[in-house]
Amino acid sequence: MHDYSLIWLIPFFPLVGFIVNGLLGKKIGNEKVIGAIGTLAIAASFVVSCKMFFQLLGDVEKTHEVILFSWMSVGQLQIDWGFLLDPLSALMIMVVTGVGSLIHLYSNGYMHGEEGFYRYFAYLNLFCFSMLMLVLGNNALVMFVGWEGVGLCSYLLIGYYFEKKSAGDAAKKAFVVNRVGDFGFLIGLFTLFWALGEHGVWTFQFTKIAENAHLLPAGGVVVTVATLCFFLGATGKSAQIPLYTWLPDAMEGPTPVSALIHAATMVTAGVYMIGRMNGLFSMAPDTMMVIAIVGAATAIFAASIGLAQNDIKRVLAYSTVSQLGYMFLAMGVGAFSAGIFHLMTHAFFKACLFLGSGSVIHAMHHAYHKAHLHDDPQDMRNMGGLAKKMPITFITFFISTLAISGIPGLSGFFSKDEILWWAFSSTRGGWILWLIGFIAAGMTAFYMFRLVFMTFFGKQKTDARAKDHVHESPLVITIPLMVLGLLALVGGWVGIPAALGGANRFEHFLAPVFEHAQETYGIHSQHSLHAFEFPLMGCSIGIALVGIFLAWIMYVKNPELPGRLVARFRWLHTAIFNKWFVDELYDGLFVNATKRLGRYFWKGFDVPVIDGIVNGVGWLVQGSSRVLRFIQNGQIHSYAMTMVLGMVVIVAVYVFK
Amino acid sequence: MQVLFFYLVALVTVISGVIVVAAKSPVNSALALVNTFFCLAVFYVMLSAPFMAAIQIMVYAGAIMVLILFVIMLLNMGVEPFKKFTHVTWGVVAGSLVLMLTLFFISRGQPTKVVGAITRDVILKEGHTELIGKSLFVNFLLPFEITSILLLVAIIGAVILAKKEV
Amino acid sequence: MITVNHYLVLSAILFALGTFGVLTRRNAIVIFMCIELMLNAVNLSFIALSHHLGNLDGQIFVFFVMTVAAAEAAVGLALMITFFRNRESIEVDDISMLKW
Numbered sequence: 001m002h003d004y005s006l007i008w009l010i011p012f013f014p015l016v017g018f019i020v021n022g023l024l025g026k027k028i029g030n031e032k033v034i035g036a037i038g039t040l041a042i043a044a045s046f047v048v049s050c051k052m053f054f055q056l057l058g059d060v061e062k063t064h065e066v067i068l069f070s071w072m073s074v075g076q077l078q079i080d081w082g083f084l085l086d087p088l089s090a091l092m093i094m095v096v097t098g099v100g101s102l103i104h105l106y107s108n109g110y111m112h113g114e115e116g117f118y119r120y121f122a123y124l125n126l127f128c129f130s131m132l133m134l135v136l137g138n139n140a141l142v143m144f145v146g147w148e149g150v151g152l153c154s155y156l157l158i159g160y161y162f163e164k165k166s167a168g169d170a171a172k173k174a175f176v177v178n179r180v181g182d183f184g185f186l187i188g189l190f191t192l193f194w195a196l197g198e199h200g201v202w203t204f205q206f207t208k209i210a211e212n213a214h215l216l217p218a219g220g221v222v223v224t225v226a227t228l229c230f231f232l233g234a235t236g237k238s239a240q241i242p243l244y245t246w247l248p249d250a251m252e253g254p255t256p257v258s259a260l261i262h263a264a265t266m267v268t269a270g271v272y273m274i275g276r277m278n279g280l281f282s283m284a285p286d287t288m289m290v291i292a293i294v295g296a297a298t299a300i301f302a303a304s305i306g307l308a309q310n311d312i313k314r315v316l317a318y319s320t321v322s323q324l325g326y327m328f329l330a331m332g333v334g335a336f337s338a339g340i341f342h343l344m345t346h347a348f349f350k351a352c353l354f355l356g357s358g359s360v361i362h363a364m365h366h367a368y369h370k371a372h373l374h375d376d377p378q379d380m381r382n383m384g385g386l387a388k389k390m391p392i393t394f395i396t397f398f399i400s401t402l403a404i405s406g407i408p409g410l411s412g413f414f415s416k417d418e419i420l421w422w423a424f425s426s427t428r429g430g431w432i433l434w435l436i437g438f439i440a441a442g443m444t445a446f447y448m449f450r451l452v453f454m455t456f457f458g459k460q461k462t463d464a465r466a467k468d469h470v471h472e473s474p475l476v477i478t479i480p481l482m483v484l485g486l487l488a489l490v491g492g493w494v495g496i497p498a499a500l501g502g503a504n505r506f507e508h509f510l511a512p513v514f515e516h517a518q519e520t521y522g523i524h525s526q527h528s529l530h531a532f533e534f535p536l537m538g539c540s541i542g543i544a545l546v547g548i549f550l551a552w553i554m555y556v557k558n559p560e561l562p563g564r565l566v567a568r569f570r571w572l573h574t575a576i577f578n579k580w581f582v583d584e585l586y587d588g589l590f591v592n593a594t595k596r597l598g599r600y601f602w603k604g605f606d607v608p609v610i611d612g613i614v615n616g617v618g619w620l621v622q623g624s625s626r627v628l629r630f631i632q633n634g635q636i637h638s639y640a641m642t643m644v645l646g647m648v649v650i651v652a653v654y655v656f657k
Numbered sequence: 658m659q660v661l662f663f664y665l666v667a668l669v670t671v672i673s674g675v676i677v678v679a680a681k682s683p684v685n686s687a688l689a690l691v692n693t694f695f696c697l698a699v700f701y702v703m704l705s706a707p708f709m710a711a712i713q714i715m716v717y718a719g720a721i722m723v724l725i726l727f728v729i730m731l732l733n734m735g736v737e738p739f740k741k742f743t744h745v746t747w748g749v750v751a752g753s754l755v756l757m758l759t760l761f762f763i764s765r766g767q768p769t770k771v772v773g774a775i776t777r778d779v780i781l782k783e784g785h786t787e788l789i790g791k792s793l794f795v796n797f798l799l800p801f802e803i804t805s806i807l808l809l810v811a812i813i814g815a816v817i818l819a820k821k822e823v
Numbered sequence: 824m825i826t827v828n829h830y831l832v833l834s835a836i837l838f839a840l841g842t843f844g845v846l847t848r849r850n851a852i853v854i855f856m857c858i859e860l861m862l863n864a865v866n867l868s869f870i871a872l873s874h875h876l877g878n879l880d881g882q883i884f885v886f887f888v889m890t891v892a893a894a895e896a897a898v899g900l901a902l903m904i905t906f907f908r909n910r911e912s913i914e915v916d917d918i919s920m921l922k923w
Binding site: 659660664667668670671674675677678680683686690693694697700701702704706708710712714716717720721724725728729731732734741742743744745746747748749751752753755756759760763768769771772773774775776788791792793796797800804807808810811812814815816818820821 | 824828832835841842843847855862866867870871876893908
């Protein structure tokens with residue numbers, strides 16, 4: 001009837017692309033061919049994903065497992081290399097391959113002429129492969145393979161310009177911070193494995209874990225600890241407090257990479273993972289509360305840092321951290337489908353924003369290059385008035401900005417508002433969570449419009465010599481922008497809530513995945529609060545408008561106002577501008593402490609004990625060899641003598657036996 | 658008569674052997690060795706193996722000894738300048754150990770009385786060379802061919818080693 | 824009556840002589856000749872036993888031993904010439920490179 005056996009093709013195509021480009025790319029050398037291979041690989045997998053997605057839409061049975069082959073089989077434990085297709089993973093593969101295809105296409109133009117073009121496409125394809133394994137894996141180990149794979153690709157791509165020290169450092173930072181999270185993930189995984197094993201269920205398979213989760217006491221210590229560890233993994237990958245610091249630095253990578261990996265897909269892996277194990281997380285209200293609090297705190301914290309950054313990509317990076325905070329807030333209050341909904345819309349508008357900023361940087365870079373200047377092409381203070389020069393970039397960027405700010409009718413509004421509504425009304429939520437999210441929404445509108453105003457409006461502040469060289473980017477860059485802009489505009493219409501007369505088809509589509517846990521553990525929005533739904537919606541629209549208005553006053557109407565405010569609240573600005581000194585705090589607390597500990601072990605343990613043992617062995621060998629070397633004197637006679645005597649002994653043994 | 662002859666030849670053999678080991682000049686050693694080979698050829702005849710005796714003289718006394726003498730001449734070696742022995746004590750110990758061991762082995766052993774098909778009469782009737790030839794080219798054909806490869810390799814090796822410019 | 828033991832004893836004496844020579848002489852060519860002596864001692868015992876047992880296999884073996892000896896002579900003497908060319912000597916005491 002419905003055949004899903006071809007699902008393995010989805011990760012297979014990018015893998016082939018990776019192998020071809022990775023092994024032969026240098027020989028091929030031709031950028032057009034390499035780009036075509038990379039782009040077609042992911043496009044092919046997008047086509048297959050579409051087929052699977054629509055097949056699933058028309059199917060009654062919503063969960064399908066396809067086992068490719070057995071990976072390992074130990075005793076009762078059977079681990080397969082298998083795929084799990086349900087509405088959640090179907091949605092994720094659509095986002096990954098869809099946005100991925102657009103960004104591959106975009107990269108053809110953006111990376112034009114870069115050294116190591118083939119390397120870039122190979123990594124990008126490897127990333128897509130790993131991400132697809134992550135979302136499609138039917139058990140936690142396959143997911144972990146993908147989880148590590150995307151971390152590796154993230155590292156490789158952040159460090160793409162490895163000749164730059166800052167890029168290398170950022171890559172290392174991302175990798176190390178991610179490892180902290182991965183450590184948590186593994187501990188959680190094995191805690192869960194062991195806890196279920198106690199009840200005779202040895203498995204890593206998601207469906208089996210969900211089936212047997214009831215064996216563990218709901219709200220008990222084991223579940224709480226395991227889910228908290230999982231959440232630690234999620235904070236690493238998805239850049240939440242306390243492990244968010246790597247993401248802003250990750251902007252050292254090429255801009256399309258920031259768009260694909262550090263905005264649209266990889267960083268949402270943590271959200272996806274919680275969604276995948278929603279049954280388990282629902283059982284641990286304490287963990288859920290922690291997630292909600294961390295999510296809300298990250299949302300407002302990152303947004304506040306974003307207020308004062310001048311680097312166009314950094315603003316977007318903090319915005320990403322903040323929006324991820326929203327998603328975790330949603331997960332924490334049990335609004336799983338709302339969180340995934342925001343994940344999807346965010347993928348659209350944030351990818352569009354990053355690609356748009358990439359287009360701007362591309363144009364600025366070329367302009368500076370032509371004028372032989374070495375100004376920073378990413379500094380917004382050098383931009384301004386680009387709307388006329390780059391109309392397509394501007395329009396798409398503006399639509400996405402409206403979407404992220406929560407202007408009604410655009411995708412971001414529906415998803416964000418649903419999160420805020422759940423934060424307020426859910427049985428696991430509370431008005432404080434709503435308030436934090438609400439303020440963060442205002443900040444979001446402010447910093448995004450600050451960005452737009454500084455970049456596209458007002459007078460062009462670019463150096464006069466480079467001014468006239470700023471041009472709209474080529475079609476290969478603007479086409480993905482237009483598609484993503486369109487998606488940012490209409491992408492939210494699949495999830496218009498019932499209160500606004502919509503059908504919220506998105507929630508219904510995902511219901512088979514989340515409904516069971518929500519019903520079992522009584523997670524729903526409280527009926528007594530339904531009267532507040534419209535007022536709250538009005539509030540969030542209001543604060544978005546206030547944010548935009550403030551940005552307009554400060555950066556268009558009255559451009560000297562920010563300077564005055566900075567002078568007035570110097571300490572506050574310093575703190576925000578320096579990202580609340582969190583990096584310095586971490587350096588002092590962890591990095592330097594580790595270094596000191598390392599030095600202590602070096603001086604106190606390694607040198608006297610380890611080296612002592614090694615040297616002692618060396619002396620021993622030397623001493624004994626000094627005796628033995630008399631035997632090995634190089635004289636043939638003594639060797640022959642030894643041989644003869646040996647033979648005599650051997651024969652004697654036989655003779656006298 | 659035969660026993661007497663045996664002892665006589667054996668005495669000559671051992672004396673020649675001693676000269677091989679003890680002679681000052683390598684040329685003397687070589688000549689003594691040739692003498693030993695001849696004596697051994699005599700024994701082979703006494704053991705009704707005339708073909709082996711012929712080979713012994715042709716290959717050993719003829720080919721190998723000529724080669725050795727040639728090298729001695731080529732390197733222009735006279736009497737050794739100073740002592741020709743080293744580690745004599747050790748040599749005596751090892752040599753006598755070997756001798757004692759083998760003699761003990763021989764004295765303890767009882768020669769089997771198994772008599773195969775090739776008796777003295779058969780050899781006289783069929784001819785020694787013919788018998789050896791049949792055995793060599795029927796039963797031991799493969800080892801025989803492999804030997805030719807060994808010789809080939811030795812020739813190549815000798816040429817390469819002795820070449821002036823490697 | 825000459826028994827096989829006579830030949831074996833003679834062979835043993837020659838073999839021991841050869842061993843002694845190999846172990847004590849300093850001239851490489853003499854050592855080489857001593858090795859030939861040892862080989863011949865073995866050949867003698869082969870043929871003696873072959874005769875005693877009425878079996879030709881021992882003589883075939885002697886045949887092969889001779890072949891090996893010829894090959895050895897060719898290679899060994901070539902080695903000596905090379906060595907002499909490099910060191911102006913064929914004293915084995917001068918060959919002390921057989922160690923690290």
